[in-house]
Amino acid sequence: MTEKLQKVLARAGKGSRRELETMISQGRVSVDGKISVLGDRVTGREQIRVDGHQVETQPEADVICRVLSYHKPEGEVSTRKDPEGRPTVFDRLPKLKGARWVSVGRLDVNTSGLLLFTTDGELANRLMHPRHEIDREYAVRVFGEVDEAMLQRLRKGVMLEDGMGKFDTIKYSGGEGMNHWFHVTLKEGRNREVRRLWESQEMQVSRLIRVRYGKIELPRNIPRGGWSEMPLEQVNYLRTEVDLAPEKESKVEVDAPQRYKQVSQIRKAVRRHNSRVKSGGTGTSAGAGASTGPKKKPAPPTRPRTNPKLKKKTRL
Known part of the structure; x- marks a missing residue:
């Protein structure tokens, strides 16, 4: 054929x-x-x-379609090689024979969170195409005063240098002082779009984390720099979303203890790699690559905390 x-x-x-x-x-x-x-x-x-x-x-x-969920740390670039010698998101991925990992879109160097990789280039290209309208969710921490008029503009649409952009949803999720966390969603993946939308309102983005792609959420049991291979059910969800035939086979062990063992191995590999980098060593291991991200920062708040000052100015 x-x-x-x-x-x-x-x-x-x-x-x-x-x-x-x-x-x-x-x-x-x-x-x-x-x-x-x-x-x-x-x-x-x-x-x-x-x-x-x-x-x-x-x-x-x-070809068996395989998909990875990767927990990208800040400091890694979304290219295979970087002329400046910075670590890349491909450094830590498991090695393949007769295939290669293709990233589904990019996250900029200062953004962390969920990044998908697949062995199927057609699946990657379809997932990135805007006509399929797969929503992405980000947790974003902004610095400055936020009011309802600003949020309405971001929902309705703001003219950026490459066209109109907007958030489909904006949800306040807590903060202290001038720092506020929001969860936002959009259906496009234009370069730095989340940051540029907030910056259009003269707000400074101090942290940005992608937490969801479609129905695929950032795995909570995977450390920064770690990865997890998706089971057949999740792979076929993505394929169905972009009008591709479902897969019948998977490389993922269906036995639960084996999956837990894989997560444990990835955690150990990331810790070993980080330890070598701090001590000046180089080497690589499965689940960890030639470099590491910055020190771990506190996670965003999971339960909204009321800020009286913000509450007076907004109705979220």
């Missing part, structure tokens, strides 16, 4: 189908040594190169 070349490359995480069609038209893709043209079909077992670099591909039937 053959598939369109751009579909096979998208599954390998080389870009969206539209981007790959452009690359093929530019003569940047070859199959078994021959420059490809739009309309070429492949089995996935050929030698495919993009810009001269060989791409590891597999037939669709041989």
Whole structure:
């Protein structure tokens, strides 16, 4: 069975189908040594190169879609390599053979929280496309005076440099003094959009954590820098949301004690890695990479605490 070349490359995480069609038209893709043209079909077992670099591909039937929930710490960049030598979100991920992890969107270097990775490039591209309208939830701490008029503007829409932006929901979740925590949701993933929306109201964002992507929540038992592989049920929820056929197989152990053992191993690996970095060592281990995030900061409040000063100015 053959598939369109751009579909096979998208599954390998080389870009969206539209981007790959452009690359093929530019003569940047070859199959078994021959420059490809739009309309070429492949089995996935050929030698495919993009810009001269060989791409590891597999037939669709041989691929098991895997998805990781990663607890990104602040200080890591969402790229495979950083010219400044900063740690990346890929450093700590488990190694794969014959596949690679593709990030579902990005979080900026100063944002922590839930970041998804998958072995299915097509799934990643669809999840990132705005037409599917998958909501993201963030816990955000802002510094300054907040009033109801400001919140209404953020709900209704604010003109940013790349178009209108808004929060679908805003919920106050506590704070002290001039620091206030809010939980906000939106259905887009534009660059630094949460920060830019608050900054448009002359508010300073002092902390930002993604806590949910669709129905997938940040696992509470995973430390910063740790990861957890999703079971089949969650993988198929994501696939269904973007009109992909459900998976029938999973690499995740269904036995509960094994899952607890995996979490314990990840925690130990992160602690070992952090200890080596502090002592000046380098090495890597499963679940931990070539660098570590900043020291752990207090978690945002889970129960709202009333601030009399804010309560007078807002009706949340």
